[in-house]
Amino acid sequence: MTSGEVHPLKGGPNLHKGRIAASVAAHFSGVRRNSIRVVLALPGAHRHPFQDGTVADMVRRAAVLGEVMSPTSDVSTCTYTSQVHRLPSLRLSDAERWIADWGVLPRAPLLSRDAVPGNLLTQHAERYALFGAEDPGEAVKEIAQNLPEGDAPTLVLFFFWGLRSEGTALADQLDAASGHNVFWQFLGDPGLGSSVLGDLDALRAEAPHIRNVSLYRGWELIEETPEYLLYRGVLKPFTRWRKER
16 A cells, blocks of 8 residues: 555644543543444545645544544544545554545655555545535435444544535434434534534524534634543533433
């Protein structure tokens, strides 16, 4: 395999510190180990977060959270555009290899003679229709249809970048999945013109029966978002939902 360039967290990825932060957040949120499954959905319609290291940083944090929450299970991963495509499962011990293969866009060479085969992400770009249109409603539908069986709830980290949802598609699919044993945690950069903030606010006001959806509002550039606050912000609404079920 040819790996892409990996963009580390500012100051380098401190995975030990991340595990401590996630463990403390889980403790104060009341989440027990081995009690949930973690799914990471990545926005395949956008080049920028793959190029600037944002996706790589999100993958590391998801891997840490998965290791702390369910050390015996891998994090399930997928990318969504107008369709959903499953990616290899993610373990913290192999996170850097996973990122090199699927989490970054290698820089284009200055000279054609310096070109080398791209990583797995670039090799699958056409097949997966990457960097084109996206349909978050279809993504929610496909992820919900392929949830693992069992009693443990699934926490979906639905990472977005400038997300827009036309019409009622996203709300309809979240409504359809409202009775499933899954919690949808949206987090990411809304960007200019994004409709996700208004859509989820309207959903909360107009459809209060949909309780398994939350939007993390503490987002900054991910390297400037403290790990503990991110993990606590993700786990606290998840725990509240579990208690209300």
